[in-house]
Amino acid sequence: MQPGPEIKGWCPGAFAPMPSGDGLLIRAKAIGSRLTADQAREIARIAVDCGNGLIDLSQRAQLQLRGISEATIAEALRRLEAIGMLAPNADAERVTNIIASPLAGLARSAFDANMMATRLAAELQRDATLRALPPKFLFLIDDGGALSLTDVEADICIEAASTEEIAIRIAGVPDRAALVAANDSLDAALRLARAFVELRDRHANSFRRVDTLVEALGAEALPRTAGLAMRVYEETRAPVRWAHIFGAQRRGAVFYAGVGAPFGRWRADEFAVVAEYARNEGTGELRLTPWRALLLVTQDEDAAQRIVACARKHDLITSSDDQRLAVIACPGAPECPQALAETRAHVLELAPLAQKIVGADGVGLHLSGCAKGCARQSASPITLLACAEGFDLIENAGTDAAPHLRSLTFEAVMRELSARAGRGQ
Numbered sequence: 072m073q074p075g076p077e078i079k080g081w082c083p084g085a086f087a088p089m090p091s092g093d094g095l096l097i098r099a100k101a102i103g104s105r106l107t108a109d110q111a112r113e114i115a116r117i118a119v120d121c122g123n124g125l126i127d128l129s130q131r132a133q134l135q136l137r138g139i140s141e142a143t144i145a146e147a148l149r150r151l152e153a154i155g156m157l158a159p160n161a162d163a164e165r166v167t168n169i170i171a172s173p174l175a176g177l178a179r180s181a182f183d184a185n186m187m188a189t190r191l192a193a194e195l196q197r198d199a200t201l202r203a204l205p206p207k208f209l210f211l212i213d214d215g216g217a218l219s220l221t222d223v224e225a226d227i228c229i230e231a232a233s234t235e236e237i238a239i240r241i242a243g244v245p246d247r248a249a250l251v252a253a254n255d256s257l258d259a260a261l262r263l264a265r266a267f268v269e270l271r272d273r274h275a276n277s278f279r280r281v282d283t284l285v286e287a288l289g290a291e292a293l294p295r296t297a298g299l300a301m302r303v304y305e306e307t308r309a310p311v312r313w314a315h316i317f318g319a320q321r322r323g324a325v326f327y328a329g330v331g332a333p334f335g336r337w338r339a340d341e342f343a344v345v346a347e348y349a350r351n352e353g354t355g356e357l358r359l360t361p362w363r364a365l366l367l368v369t370q371d372e373d374a375a376q377r378i379v380a381c382a383r384k385h386d387l388i389t390s391s392d393d394q395r396l397a398v399i400a401c402p403g404a405p406e407c408p409q410a411l412a413e414t415r416a417h418v419l420e421l422a423p424l425a426q427k428i429v430g431a432d433g434v435g436l437h438l439s440g441c442a443k444g445c446a447r448q449s450a451s452p453i454t455l456l457a458c459a460e461g462f463d464l465i466e467n468a469g470t471d472a473a474p475h476l477r478s479l480t481f482e483a484v485m486r487e488l489s490a491r492a493g494r495g496q
């Protein structure tokens with residue numbers, strides 16, 4: 072039996088660079104979903120001048136610069152600070168983990184999620200108690216407008232429930248929420264976060280995230296400690312699909328071009344190009360999403376179409392039909408020291424088969440370098456898990472499930488996928 076993956080329990084940041092197979096990885100943190108074209112252009116330049124020219128857009132809608140060295144990190148941080156993408160200190164950076172609605176402040180919505188993200192970040196960075204939150208602790212702010220965040224997992228969610236009420240939900244309790252007035256929502260979320268710190272402290276720091284606390288103490292412990300009453304509440308909005316994201320789009324009065332790079336991995340020249348599109352054809356801003364896509368906001372559909380046509384020339388993802396969207400793969404070897412095999416090297420061969428077995432969310436195959444499953448926590452039609460001798464194959468589950476077939480060669484993997492693709496899984 073192979074050893075399980077190492078649980079680090081921390082996230083890379085600008086002040087906490089993570090050693091990887093290709094050098095140090097640092098995070099450029101945006102507060103909220105908005106990135107200006109100038110910020111994007113400078114990120115591309117920093118990636119070239121201080122790193123290896125690669126930029127990741129993570130599932131937390133944050134940018135990561137790769138291949139930074141000890142010699143260049145100070146320069147990278149100085150330049151991130153100059154464009155407002157560096158937290159004031161390591162403590163502030165560690166706890167400021169917020170995902171906000173991609174179209175915040177643009178599309179019709181109950182409130183401005185980016186403004187709320189700014190206020191939440193200020194509180195997280197000011198309050199000494201909250202510095203004890205675990206580094207992966209994530210807040211989500213969904214304004215109820217276009218592009219719902221309902222499929223994104225977070226510890227504490229602030230969601231528009233109606234024009235008068237905001238639902239505050241916690242991980243591990245999908246059917247209940249505290250319903251509060253808009254003015255009280257931030258306070259309620261912060262009370263839950265402080266209650267988490269208190270309960271975690273009382274239980275010898277044994278809870279890594281809210282869902283593990285709920286599993287151990289039940290659904291009521293956290294809201295009770297926070298002084299909040301939970302009621303039956305069901306989130307009814309449909310999750311976002313690739314067809315809502317990629318290509319030229321219109322949501323109400325908002326136009327945008329949705330553009331992605333495979334696995335959210337951008338080359339600096341591609342990133343610089345989209346920054347220029349955003350400036351020349353768009354409104355000068357891009358929106359970060361947790362779906363590994365950038366949205367370039369435009370004044371009209373023609374401009375969005377022009378951006379899509381240009382992005383296509385750079386082989387970026389501009390359509391929900393793109394086969395590369397059917398495969399999710401973590402960086403694998405050699406970038407990740409924990410990986411037991413290469414992952415992304417196989418994707419172009421596997422993608423056409425994966426597309427034939429996709430589930431409702433457009434993903435057919437998850438390829439993971441180890442059992443940690445960083446790239447996807449939820450189930451996939453097929454999960455391929457690298458092992459000491461090839462790949463284990465898991466059906467309709469995630470990396471933590473028992474494999475149906477073990478230690479397959481790559482040729483055997485292709486045969487198995489072809490058979491499933493032939494019968495539509």
Ligand code: SF4
Nearest residue numbers: 401407440441444445
């Ligand atoms: S899942 Fe992939 S990226 Fe995550 S630790 Fe394992 S090999 Fe590394």
